[in-house]
Amino acid sequence: MTAVDVLVVGAGPAGASAAVWARRAGLDVVVADRAAQGRDKCCGDGLTTLALRELECLGLRPALLDSWMQVETACVRAPGGRIIRLPLPGGRGQFAAVCRRTQLDSALVDLAVASGADVRLGTAFAGFTDPGDSASVASIRLSDDDLITARFVVAADGVYSAVRKALGIGPARYRGDWHAFRGYLRASGEAARRMWVWFEPDLLPGYAWSFPLGDGRVNVGFGIPRKTGQPRKTGQRSSASGTGTLVGTEVAAVWAGLTERPHIAGVLGPHEPDGTTRAWPIPARLGGLSLAHGRVLICGDAAAAADPLTGEGIGQAIQMGRMAASAIARGGPPHSVAARYVAGAQAEYALDHRLARGLSRILAHERLAEVALGMVDATGWTQRQFARWMFEDYPRAAVATPRRWNRGMTNARGAYASEAVAVAPVPSRSPS
Numbered sequence: 503m504t505a506v507d508v509l510v511v512g513a514g515p516a517g518a519s520a521a522v523w524a525r526r527a528g529l530d531v532v533v534a535d536r537a538a539q540g541r542d543k544c545c546g547d548g549l550t551t552l553a554l555r556e557l558e559c560l561g562l563r564p565a566l567l568d569s570w571m572q573v574e575t576a577c578v579r580a581p582g583g584r585i586i587r588l589p590l591p592g593g594r595g596q597f598a599a600v601c602r603r604t605q606l607d608s609a610l611v612d613l614a615v616a617s618g619a620d621v622r623l624g625t626a627f628a629g630f631t632d633p634g635d636s637a638s639v640a641s642i643r644l645s646d647d648d649l650i651t652a653r654f655v656v657a658a659d660g661v662y663s664a665v666r667k668a669l670g671i672g673p674a675r676y677r678g679d680w681h682a683f684r685g686y687l688r689a690s691g692e693a694a695r696r697m698w699v700w701f702e703p704d705l706l707p708g709y710a711w712s713f714p715l716g717d718g719r720v721n722v723g724f725g726i727p728r729k730t731g732q733p734r735k736t737g738q739r740s741s742a743s744g745t746g747t748l749v750g751t752e753v754a755a756v757w758a759g760l761t762e763r764p765h766i767a768g769v770l771g772p773h774e775p776d777g778t779t780r781a782w783p784i785p786a787r788l789g790g791l792s793l794a795h796g797r798v799l800i801c802g803d804a805a806a807a808a809d810p811l812t813g814e815g816i817g818q819a820i821q822m823g824r825m826a827a828s829a830i831a832r833g834g835p836p837h838s839v840a841a842r843y844v845a846g847a848q849a850e851y852a853l854d855h856r857l858a859r860g861l862s863r864i865l866a867h868e869r870l871a872e873v874a875l876g877m878v879d880a881t882g883w884t885q886r887q888f889a890r891w892m893f894e895d896y897p898r899a900a901v902a903t904p905r906r907w908n909r910g911m912t913n914a915r916g917a918y919a920s921e922a923v924a925v926a927p928v929p930s931r932s933p934s
């Protein structure tokens with residue numbers, strides 16, 4: 503039997519962050535993750551400015567990760583074929599990067615261990631013997647048969663959160679809001695050096711991507727919102743109402759043919775698969791799921807915190823882990839800690855995610871997507887601003903929330919401004 507201040511369930515980005523920040527606040531922490539170190543989370547491996555700034559604060563060193571690739575320009579193909587180049591600020595740190603999740607998550611586990619947390623890999627959350635209440639602490643059974651008593655539990659155990667299920671706080675049979683596929687390729691074309699996003703008419707408001715890694719491979723995949731509505735056939739354009747979606751076998755068919763689409767194949771160049779492809783849901787409905795329950799604070803994918811427009815969730819997961827640790831460290835009874843955490847998360851994300859959901863609805867319409875991306879491409883200034891907004895250099899709804907304005911917000915440095923790492927070079931000619 504072990505008594506701690508905080509039990510963190512899950513050692514992904516959210517859990518590792520919660521553990522490090524709780525330890526820095528002087529709290530006793532056990533972290534349990536059912537997977538072994540170096541688990542391969544199905545992901546695009548893309549890191550936004552938000553994620554990079556959080557990783558830097560955690561003490562993660564990109565130079566030690568050989569798959570790490572800083573991105574200086576992203577290329578976007580609009581549904582009609584227009585290519586838009588989105589340059590990120592140069593010489594002022596990193597605003598976007600790509601890193602294999604096996605390496606990133608392993609490095610995050612190392613940081614949690616180094617912080618002094620008792621990290622137990624291959625150890626699952628097996629259930630509550632008592633979730634606790636305002637007077638009694640929580641008791642949790644782990645799969646290593648240890649009984650943990652904890653003042654607080656941080657649920658950072660992903661989209662299918664076992665902790666959430668054990669608390670009975672649903673939603674029942676929740677399978678995320680996006681469905682996303684990912685595979686690795688060895689590619690020798692333009693894609694090996696540059697980040698690409700394709701807004702394919704049959705995937706809108708979703709998109710396909712190719713993200714370059716520093717180890718000579720690329721992460722290729724696509725994501726589509728999981729919505730109720732009329733299924734549509736592969737290759738069919740998005741419906742005027744934007745209610746179209748792909749179903750099971752059609753998703754598999756898209757994946758099978760994705761890299762053979764001429765404009766994508768042209769960017770990839772000669773390529774061959776490297777490892778198996780995988781699919782996994784992305785939960786993106788922050789506020790739709792409980793963020794706290796009694797002595798349990800819920801973070802990252804377990805709280806459905808991914809961005810509803812892009813499906814990116816690493817930055818939010820790390821940030822929420824930090825916010826949960828900070829809410830616990832400030833002390834007080836469980837209901838005050840929970841209220842503090844929930845209020846902080848709502849203030850940070852609620853409006854941004856509402857805006858992102860609205861924009862996603864616009865992108866569902868091919869013509870509106872074309873117009874919106876045309877506006878992005880209007881001038882060098884709009885391209886630069888969109889790139890920084892897209893990569894979460896500042897909050898999605900920053901313009902509408904003056905309380906978050908601060909001096910230099912639109913001119914802030916990226917992360918790791920003083921470190922030299924691999925940079926995806928900008929090729930001399932534009933691809934067709």
Ligand SMILES: Cc1cc2nc3c(=O)[nH]c(=O)nc-3n(C[C@H](O)[C@H](O)[C@H](O)COP(=O)(O)OP(=O)(O)OC[C@H]3O[C@@H](n4cnc5c(N)ncnc54)[C@H](O)[C@@H]3O)c2cc1C
Binds near residue numbers: 512514627628684817
């Ligand atoms: C195909 C795809 C592409 C994506 N691309 C990107 C991208 O490019 N950029 C981006 O920012 N986001 C991306 N995302 C989203 C991103 O992967 C997630 O938002 C992020 O991993 C959430 O981190 P987390 O720590 O909350 O959860 P997770 O990373 O899922 O970690 C949860 C941890 O909990 C552990 N766990 C689960 N159950 C238990 C249990 N019962 N007991 C103990 N431990 C348990 C798991 O082993 C795991 O280590 C993508 C997602 C998908 C599916």
